[in-house]
Amino acid sequence: MITLKSLRKVFELKSGNVTAVDDVNLTIDRGGIFGIIGYSGAGKSTLIRMLNMLERPTEGEVEIDGQNLAKFTNKELRKSRQEMGMIFQHFNLLWSRTVYDNIAFPLEIAGVKGEKRHERVKELIQLVGLEGRDKSYPSQLSGGQKQRVGIARALANNPKVLLCDEATSALDPKTTDSILDLLVDINKKLKLTIVLITHEMHVIRKICTEVAVMDNGRVVEKGRVLDVFRHPKEQMTKEFLKQITEQDDTDETIQELLNDAGSGDIIQLTFSGTSAERPLISELIRTFQIDVSILHGKITKVQGGSYGTLFIQITGDQSEKKKALEFIMTKEVEAEVLSRD
Numbered sequence: 001m002i003t004l005k006s007l008r009k010v011f012e013l014k015s016g017n018v019t020a021v022d023d024v025n026l027t028i029d030r031g032g033i034f035g036i037i038g039y040s041g042a043g044k045s046t047l048i049r050m051l052n053m054l055e056r057p058t059e060g061e062v063e064i065d066g067q068n069l070a071k072f073t074n075k076e077l078r079k080s081r082q083e084m085g086m087i088f089q090h091f092n093l094l095w096s097r098t099v100y101d102n103i104a105f106p107l108e109i110a111g112v113k114g115e116k117r118h119e120r121v122k123e124l125i126q127l128v129g130l131e132g133r134d135k136s137y138p139s140q141l142s143g144g145q146k147q148r149v150g151i152a153r154a155l156a157n158n159p160k161v162l163l164c165d166e167a168t169s170a171l172d173p174k175t176t177d178s179i180l181d182l183l184v185d186i187n188k189k190l191k192l193t194i195v196l197i198t199h200e201m202h203v204i205r206k207i208c209t210e211v212a213v214m215d216n217g218r219v220v221e222k223g224r225v226l227d228v229f230r231h232p233k234e235q236m237t238k239e240f241l242k243q244i245t246e247q248d249d250t251d252e253t254i255q256e257l258l259n260d261a262g263s264g265d266i267i268q269l270t271f272s273g274t275s276a277e278r279p280l281i282s283e284l285i286r287t288f289q290i291d292v293s294i295l296h297g298k299i300t301k302v303q304g305g306s307y308g309t310l311f312i313q314i315t316g317d318q319s320e321k322k323k324a325l326e327f328i329m330t331k332e333v334e335a336e337v338l339s340r341d
């Protein structure tokens, strides 16, 4: 477990002091994918670089399994850094070395030799899906392939934690998704804790289990992705959520729905957690003598569940409609009748 306590970083410049990270307290559990989101200048890079002491905190503690890294000697730090791999937006590969030699590099530094090193490199190439490309140079690879080399290199010495500094920001949307899928895959396969920073809510939505929102050096909101997405508290979080919401259920949209609807009861269903996965609508139709039409809505999948709203219209006999509504109420879903006929 990683615990950040009252973490602060102040850069002293001739033009004055810049507080890049200001009193950050976070707990990052083992085995999850923890995302930190914020606009440019929010302090994300400085924060993630303090997790492996590439940047020394001005104040506060970075505790890994109860040990404060700020108190480590350089030798202890070198050892602890082997337990934390890192990948970067611009890959930071060695351009004069092949894929194979890039991946072998951290093993050379760690003193892994001969057949053992060869076997490990082969294993890593397979893990990140770069079979057949081992003799290529970085300049001969696509952005996605370069990041795969970065990931393999970061994983070479079996770290417990992978730090990702805007790892997909230089990639197109399709390649971004394939790299995000790979991160989820290695998180599960290797039980690796992943901490990433990003300015894209899509990245948080697709792979993170927990999120912290940063603004001006501070964490302004944090929690399980599903909870934060369903009930964002801060304006900054709501702004980020707009990046992935194609339609909002504004009062106007709802009013239009009500105006346009013919006969039947209109019900707003709000799903959270696993309930959206359940085939509620088909169950309703099968169990009761009613017709159900979906009028409008969106269900978004996040790690650990789904959330979203559906507007449905139910037509049929009054007593059947009543029974159907009672049935909905027994499910893990909030239901509100917006209009009855």
Ligand SMILES: Nc1ncnc2c1ncn2[C@@H]1O[C@H](COP(=O)(O)OP(=O)(O)OP(=O)(O)O)[C@@H](O)[C@H]1O
Pocket: 011, 013, 018, 019, 020, 038, 039, 040, 041, 042, 043, 044, 045, 046, 047
């Ligand atoms: N080495 C440094 N020296 C001086 N100021 C710095 C240094 N690194 C970061 N800063 C300042 O700290 C603040 C936070 O920067 P940081 O790079 O951590 O933010 P960020 O959220 O990662 O943004 P970006 O995505 O643009 O890198 C900024 O005002 C930045 O100018």
